[in-house]
Amino acid sequence: MPAPLDPTPRIAEYAHPDRLVTTEWLAEQLAAGNVGTAQLAVVESDEDVLLYETGHIAGAVKVDWHTDLLQPVERDYLDGAGFAALLAERGIGRDTTIVVYGDKNNWWAAYTAWVFTLFGHEDVRLLDGGRNLWVAEGRELTTEVPTPAAADYPVVERDDVTFRAFKEDVLAHIGHGPLVDIRSPQEYTGERLHIPDYPEEGVLRGGHIPTARSVPWATAVAADGTYKTRAELEGIYQEGGLGITGDDDVVTYCRIGERSSHTWFALHFLLGLEKVRNYDGSWTEWGNAVRVPIVAGDQPGEYAA
Amino acid sequence: MTEPAVLPDSLAEIQEGFLELGERDRLQLLLEFAGELPALPPRYADHPSLLEKVEECQSPVRAFAEVEPDGVHFYATAPAEAPTTRGFASILTQGLTGLTPEQVLAVPDDFAMTLGLNRSVSPLRLSGMTGMLTRAKRQVREQLG
Numbered sequence: 001m002p003a004p005l006d007p008t009p010r011i012a013e014y015a016h017p018d019r020l021v022t023t024e025w026l027a028e029q030l031a032a033g034n035v036g037t038a039q040l041a042v043v044e045s046d047e048d049v050l051l052y053e054t055g056h057i058a059g060a061v062k063v064d065w066h067t068d069l070l071q072p073v074e075r076d077y078l079d080g081a082g083f084a085a086l087l088a089e090r091g092i093g094r095d096t097t098i099v100v101y102g103d104k105n106n107w108w109a110a111y112t113a114w115v116f117t118l119f120g121h122e123d124v125r126l127l128d129g130g131r132n133l134w135v136a137e138g139r140e141l142t143t144e145v146p147t148p149a150a151a152d153y154p155v156v157e158r159d160d161v162t163f164r165a166f167k168e169d170v171l172a173h174i175g176h177g178p179l180v181d182i183r184s185p186q187e188y189t190g191e192r193l194h195i196p197d198y199p200e201e202g203v204l205r206g207g208h209i210p211t212a213r214s215v216p217w218a219t220a221v222a223a224d225g226t227y228k229t230r231a232e233l234e235g236i237y238q239e240g241g242l243g244i245t246g247d248d249d250v251v252t253y254c255r256i257g258e259r260s261s262h263t264w265f266a267l268h269f270l271l272g273l274e275k276v277r278n279y280d281g282s283w284t285e286w287g288n289a290v291r292v293p294i295v296a297g298d299q300p301g302e303y304a305a
Numbered sequence: 306m307t308e309p310a311v312l313p314d315s316l317a318e319i320q321e322g323f324l325e326l327g328e329r330d331r332l333q334l335l336l337e338f339a340g341e342l343p344a345l346p347p348r349y350a351d352h353p354s355l356l357e358k359v360e361e362c363q364s365p366v367r368a369f370a371e372v373e374p375d376g377v378h379f380y381a382t383a384p385a386e387a388p389t390t391r392g393f394a395s396i397l398t399q400g401l402t403g404l405t406p407e408q409v410l411a412v413p414d415d416f417a418m419t420l421g422l423n424r425s426v427s428p429l430r431l432s433g434m435t436g437m438l439t440r441a442k443r444q445v446r447e448q449l450g
Contacts, residue, residue, distance in 0.1 A: 048386070048387055048388055048389045048390070049389050049425070049426050049427070050332060050335060050336050050339065050388040050392065051386060051387075051388055051389075053332065053333070053388070054339075054385070054388050066426075066427035066429065066430065067424065067426075067427060072424065103386060
């Protein structure tokens with residue numbers, strides 16, 4: 001049986017109100033002793049691999065995007081057996097409601113929610129506002145690491161078609177549907193490739209995928225890091241904004257696919273757009289690929305057949 | 306660059322401390338380093354290098370090296386929400402401070418990758434520490450004129 005829904009009116013307005021919970025809701029579930037049960041698991045996913053260890057929401061287990069979700073050698077996610085083992089070890093069953101939260105405005109939490117969705121986990125929700133809001137509200141953290149009893153989790157093959165786009169898919173998509181580039185304006189124009197002395201994910205070319213429109217991820221959130229209301233999101237991405245309609249095939253991307261997961265979540269779950277894929281290769285792949293079209297500057301650019 | 310890279314004792318001891326532990330404990334040790342990062346001396350509050358802000362995905366670390374009469378000093382500040390970055394900065398603070406400029410310049414560029422953290426922290430994150438070291442070496446080189 002899934003955990004109850006959050007009845008907050010703002011949440012109820014979203015297309016899928018069962019995908020977002022408030023900090024108040026989670027605090028109530030905690031007080032009721034529901035966190036860490038077969039019914040409800042809380043997962044923390046951060047950019048910083050040590051942040052969970054400095055303190056986390058009581059009963060929350062950690063899932064790290066680098067060391068848990070990605071394979072150490074190939075640039076791909078873990079397979080069905082690996083996913084089953086990961087969730088079973090965290091005490092999560094196929095029917096467990098999972099609430100994910102994390103640092104940096106839930107970027108990595110949304111990324112985890114997206115990966116869990118690739119494996120078809122039915123009930124994955126985000127804690128609106130993430131770790132920052134929980135801390136800002138003065139809510140408690142603990143360093144006590146839970147040791148959940150291992151659960152049974154079936155081996156389910158990852159669906160790489162419905163919500164995931166590869167480079168070839170994106171090439172075929174240009175000119176056939178909206179592309180949303182959610183990076184900073186400087187990354188979109190190609191003005192900035194990387195940060196001096198921070199040789200992160202080296203990229204050779206700057207700019208954006210032809211026809212992509214720039215809507216930085218932060219456009220979707222309010223000052224406290226929670227998602228904007230449904231009406232506000234519609235004004236940004238749909239009528240009055242990008243003009244995306246329910247029939248559109250949409251692809252989101254950023255640099256490594258985590259910030260675009262945050263937008264993917266808003267488009268698919270909060271606005272209810274059916275066909276939204278996240279291109280996780282994103283700019284670290286596109287900006288290094290041979291003979292793919294790139295547009296520099298602040299205009300989306302044309303589709304050249 | 307014909308001189309072989311030599312790891313100073315301070316950094317060698319830190320490296321040894323990590324390598325003698327199992328992988329889970331190495332993360333714990335990194336967390337301990339994070340807790341030991343000293344606060345930035347107030348006299349550096351307006352240091353120009355602090356203006357080199359890093360945005361977006363990367364945690365906002367601000368770090369710089371100063372060549373002083375008693376050797377090199379490495380200063381860094383990073384928020385509590387970035388313990389991994391604080392840990393890296395703390396390792397460099399403890400490992401570089403007091404070395405001669407020549408010793409700092411001779412530290413192997415891949416030092417961060419030799420702490421046995423590649424699996425538990427990931428190479429991408431360790432590149433942040435490599436970046437801090439690269440920057441420190443550049444600043445030392447500039448101050449030697």
